[in-house]
Amino acid sequence: METICTTDSNDMDEMRLLLRNVSKFCVRPSLLLTVLLGFTKDPYPNIREVALDGLVELSSCIVVEDQSLIEGCYFRAVELLFDCEDSVRRSAVCAVSEWGRLLVACNQDQSKKEWSDTVFVQLCSMVRDMDMKLRVVAFDALGKIRMVSEDILLQTLCKKALPATKEKTYCGQLTAKLLTLPASAAAFAFVHGLEDEFHEVRRSACRSLCMLTAVSAEFASEAVNILMDMLNDDSVVVRLQALETIHFMAISDHLKVEEAHLHMFLGTLLDRSDSIRSAARNTLQSIKLRNLAMFRLAIDALMKNLEFYPQDEADLFLVIFKLGRTHGKFVGSIIREVFQELEPSFEGKLAFDNARTVALLVLAISVPVSFERRICTVPPQTFSYAVIQLGRISRGLFDVVNQDTLLAYLSHCSRFSLVSDSEFFKGEEPALQLEKSDVLLCQKSNDTSEAHLTSPLLDSLANLHDRVTSCAKIVLRKISDIWRLIDLGCMGEVIQTLRSWKEELSKFTSDSPQTVGVLAFALQYIHVIKLLGKVWTRILSSRNLRYHGMGVLEVLLGKIDKRLQDMRYRFIGLSREEELHLLEIMLLSCVLRLSYLETCNLEASLKKICTISSRVENLCKEEAIELSNFILDLQKLLCEIGNSSDGVFENIYLLQKSLKSFSLRQIVLSGEIKHLEAELNVLDNDFQNPLPFISGLPVGIPFEITLYNLTSEKRLWLTMTVDGTSPQFVFLDLHEFEGCDEIRKFTFVAPFYGTPRVTYFSLKVCIAMECLSEDVQLFKDYEGPKPELSFLCKEIEVHLSTPVK
């Protein structure tokens, strides 16, 4: 200690070094803090600065549970916010930010909020400091705060004290002498930052603002006004940051664009800087424009962009396509106005050299895949015009769709014009025509958006069973058409179509076991396709992956696997084609999991793929069915992976590539499908009428069970679970119960052993079936169920309570 007491400059350097490396010492942290705090009062600014830096460093590697200690460090840092030296104040801002963070972390609920606001306002009070670097640091620190009251946030955009913050004060300092911190110290803080002289400060303020718009929608809607004005900033970096912030707000659904904003915003589409124009387009495509006038302004600006900067063409087409897709209802009226421009001239030549015309075509062809429900007519010949410009258009839409699919899509749309003379576009969704019969499943373009199954032939069919089955079959056959839309990324459309089919099918009720089976199968299948579609679109657009995270993907794939397993084991009478179909989707799911989920177990997944694919091969051989491209690719790939020393990791991109060859085959229901189902009930039991039990002793529960289509060799289990514990299984030996395979109804008193030490509890009960696939050997003496279980009914809740004496 003595050596550092002299003011010799060498020693001073030594001391700075010492303090800079404070966290590396093996000194009791409390002692270290004491020493550092002592140095924060040093008369030498250098020492005060490094002492504060030391505090900052310690804050990240120390656990302090004593709040008063944290408060001590925090308030010492606050005091030094008013130091005479710029560098000390800068370090003090960092220290306030870091120790403020600790302070917030060690509090709960209301006081946590209060402290978070306190730190926020304290940092806001520094944004008018005269030191530029300090202002940058202060705004950076503001952006790190995750919890701020809306009132305070709104105050940062308003110069006068708002009623909500007028009287509020916090613990802190306004000046060296004033030892309370009024909430009004936050006034205009962000606007000051955004109009700062230095672009470094403006950028930092803009970035932090971006982070905080996620906290409050109200704040975001206020902030957007000034952000739009920032687009007029003279620094490219700042304009870019402003666009990024607006984009972030748009995708987090906190953006409301007014017509007044558009002048400035659309102006950026004509900016001289490529990166600004590109960012502007990127932002525009995620913006929702509320009326036709706004949409028209946007399209006009995009056209101007194309006119002035022809090099942007490809990207512009994509943006126009995406914008058209999200604003389908406006596109119609625009296309009608400009339709003459699109029509061929008298010589039969098309005036297509004009980039504008092609851009309008791109806009027009976005309509059928629009997410909007009400779509105005786009003349179908437009699609044939677009075919001529296929190459040019497809360059732009490369991200969304490849050229082949685009061609198929365009010719599909234009063919309809030949057959039914634009009938196609009167409906909201593609009309589904059946080749053999005149049974027509079509959607009407009414506002209720309900789909109807109508056909004279259908109505005349007396047999309900036949009618239901044929409807289900029609739907299932048509689902493969839907795949094209999924491939285009038009999930909104797909989901709505599937939903309307599902609704239509659910309307049928029937007692016939075959009909029930077919319906159940069709509904399950539709659900699987829906899930698959969601996964597919998520993978198509990397943006979604980034913002929705892997977690969602994992959940979706999990659901798909569960459903597929259910379909495979809970239906009997599936034909080999049907089984093949399901197996192929299973394989797809496995490949998806393997290529996109980091968390997946590589070996297990690979083994599963091998098992399924060999089963597929066998089935194909037996039935003399050709293997699909997807399976062929996959098998080739498995061989390569097996032979290469790189392991699966190196080959993941190959797996991903194999996904490209997948397309959904048409599923044709042929056999008589029966659904394995169970009903489970406990008579007169609810929350008010619990069954009696005595804690610690087993209790018998009388279940009423109905089983459908379950032959006696199926192995069924009752699973009974108390929240938070592992389930108890009771075996149901079907040989013991009367009834036939179609329906078996009986009462069964099941014992439950693990009654908890409470006066009341509820038990979740379900009937599960072991899934016995060919490749799993059956051990008769096996205790408890096989790991793979399929649940046959909805889980019920049984209420139990200790009788009152």
Next chain:
Amino acid sequence: MAIECLVLGAGQEVGKSCVVVTINDKKIMFDCGMHMGYLDHRRYPDFSLISKSGDFTNSLTCIVVTHFHLDHIGALPYFTEVCGYNGPIYMTYPTKALAPLMLEDYRKVMVDRRGEEEQFSSEQILECMKKVTAVDLKQTVQVDKDLQIRAYYAGHVLGAAMFYARVGDVAIVYTGDYNMTPDRHLGAAQIDRLQLDLVITESTYATTYRDSKYAREREFLKAVHKCVAGGGKVLIPTFALGRAQELCMLLDDYWERMNLKVPIYFSAGLTVQANMYYKMLINWTSQKVKDTYATRNAFDFKHVCSFDRSLINAPGPCVLFATPGMISGGFSLEVFKQWAPYEGNLVTLPGYCVAGTVGHRLMSAKTPAQINIDQDTQIDVRCQIHQLSFSPHTDAKGILDLVKFLSPKHVILVHGEKPKMATLKEKIQSQMGIQCFDPANNETVSIPSTHYVKAVASDALLQSSLSPNLKFIRKCSERGSDFGGLDARTKPGLKVFR
């Protein structure tokens, strides 16, 4: 030791800024302005209050002038050449360069146009300027062995400065006019955190809370863009220095980004000379101008060309900058007469217009309107009118921010309107706990000053490092404990996990 402030001008009013501050036996005159609203003796500060004998050279230690506006410098030639002050005068380099232009311009207007008695001649202006010592920003000037002064950037206009003055342990800051918000061509005021006994600040907008500058810029650009997009002509009457460069940079930048081809004109004489000064004095402009200087001088406007009279009635849209600002005559009036009758055209007006000017009449007019230029001429005004709200002065928030940052012991408000100053004074006292004064002209404010006891560094260091007896100011914890002698044994909640 006390500080005495004699307010000779700009006390509870705007005009003839002049404050004489006495610290010990040093007497500093801050600004020496004239009042544009008076033509009698009231136009100058009452210098007799400084010295009954009229020996100003010996009464004053020095004069400090903050910027070239006439209400801050207009009385200087009179004071030196007529009243005979011969002592040192300090101002920044740009102020020294631009002041003679302003003074000469003023002299011409008074003598040539209004036919008034000459207050000082062109020669006297030059003589006066010879006595000026130019200073640079942040350069500490030792006026004599006791008095130090230092200039800080003030924004406002090219060359404007705040001045710090120190005698012994007593230090003050006189702000002059300043702006806390940067604009396109000038930066925001910039000063160090100093230990101050007194801050004398302007308070032109003592109760105004101005909105974001982006909104002002947007409205201006939108109006101009809309007009030229519709084929109209835009007339922007401005003064030669300041707003013209600001607006021109804004437009030039916008033109560049938006790829606009419509010509922007500067009327001859206006600005060519002024732009030259800006180019020379690049260090006194905003950060952005300085940043881009290496690649391109921001005052080399890309899209601006000089105007020829024959272009007035040329077809097609254009933007024209012309003097004078309030359309009180000259070229801007000539063009106004030609362009005003057409609906598609646009005329912008500065935020403030003197009564009697065409600009002033337009401010309250609703188009279409009939405006009388003189007895014989009446103009049918049908064009659009856009009121500019750019201002080179800080607003109330800016004043409070500066006072908060400097946290002086006392504040004196000058250069404002009486009732508004009273409101601001109340705010400074109640919110900041700082004693504040708003003296009228010719009043003196006496301020006691305290000595700072300077700790000898080594002693204090020794003390703090040998016995770190820490005391925190505990602001809100109810438990309110002292942290002296922290120890891990008594603070078990402390763990290091690295």
